[in-house]
Amino acid sequence: FISPRTSYLARPPVTKSGLFAKAGVYFGTVTGTTEDIATMIQDELTNQGISCADPVCVDNIQGHLAPVFAKHDTIIAGAPSYLKMRGEENIEQTGTAWDNVLNYDILCNHQCNLDDEEVRQVLQQKHVACFGVGDQICYPENFCDAVGELHSVFSQIGCKMYGKMPIDKETFSFTKSKAVKEGDHDSVGLLIDQDGQYDLTPLRIKMWVSKLVDDGFFA
Numbered sequence: 017f018i019s020p021r022t023s024y025l026a027r028p029p030v031t032k033s034g035l036f037a038k039a040g041v042y043f044g045t046v047t048g049t050t051e052d053i054a055t056m057i058q059d060e061l062t063n064q065g066i067s068c069a070d071p072v073c074v075d076n077i078q079g080h081l082a083p084v085f086a087k088h089d090t091i092i093a094g095a096p097s098y099l100k101m102r103g104e105e106n107i108e109q110t111g112t113a114w115d116n117v118l119n120y121d122i123l124c125n126h127q128c129n130l131d132d133e134e135v136r137q138v139l140q141q142k143h144v145a146c147f148g149v150g151d152q153i154c155y156p157e158n159f160c161d162a163v164g165e166l167h168s169v170f171s172q173i174g175c176k177m178y179g180k181m182p183i184d185k186e187t188f189s190f191t192k193s194k195a196v197k198e199g200d201h202d203s204v205g206l207l208i209d210q211d212g213q214y215d216l217t218p219l220r221i222k223m224w225v226s227k228l229v230d231d232g233f234f235a
């Protein structure tokens with residue numbers, strides 16, 4: 017007997033049958049930029065022959081997340097970064113449903129406090145890659161921090177993480193980001209500066225999607 021509540025856990029792996037798209041792109045946004053990037057990623061996936069559902073805004077997800085995420089083999093998760101002050105302390109937030117959906121707030125301490133066992137169970141089987149948008153001129157020490165935060169949640173749940181990118185020193189000028197581990201030459205996901213470098217965005221997306229394909233993200 018499989019209870020209706022957990023029946024989706026027993027579904028066979030997602031195929032290209034058209035019932036479920038192979039890749040799911042989830043984003044949060046405050047002023048629309050992350051949505052634009054999510055759509056550009058979807059277009060690039062389609063160009064490269066990967067079936068991808070229309071990007072879903074996490075603020076529009078009602079109720080339980082597990083059945084939503086269960087629809088896809090691979091999840092691409094994107095968020096903007098919004099630095100905020102809490103008293104004297106800087107805290108990072110996305111300003112979107114990611115902040116509460118994944119207990120994002122608690123991530124500032126780099127702890128994963130995801131109590132929801134069902135979400136955890138579903139996500140453990142998934143390939144996940146993260147992307148984000150930010151502004152490296154105004155926030156050079158916190159550029160795209162949310163990408164690092166999101167990555168840290170999904171990896172602590174036990175997802176198989178993809179999407180690392182070498183940081184191009186010729187074009188990026190930020191000094192610090194939670195998306196770049198100390199001493200690393202790669203970021204943990206795709207970093208986009210649509211405020212200052214929108215002209216570089218299409219190539220960055222193309223290279224990232226190509227790398228995801230090469231690394232077996234969709235295999």
Ligand SMILES: Cc1cc2nc3c(=O)[nH]c(=O)nc-3n(C[C@H](O)[C@H](O)[C@H](O)COP(=O)(O)O)c2cc1C
Nearest residue numbers: 045046047048049050096098099150151155159160
């Ligand atoms: C109050 C405020 C705080 C911000 N904090 C950061 C930050 O910490 N890091 C960063 O890279 N960008 C930061 N930004 C820039 C936004 O992340 C950037 O404009 C992004 O494109 C907005 O994405 P959205 O349109 O999807 O909300 C901040 C912008 C504002 C207005």
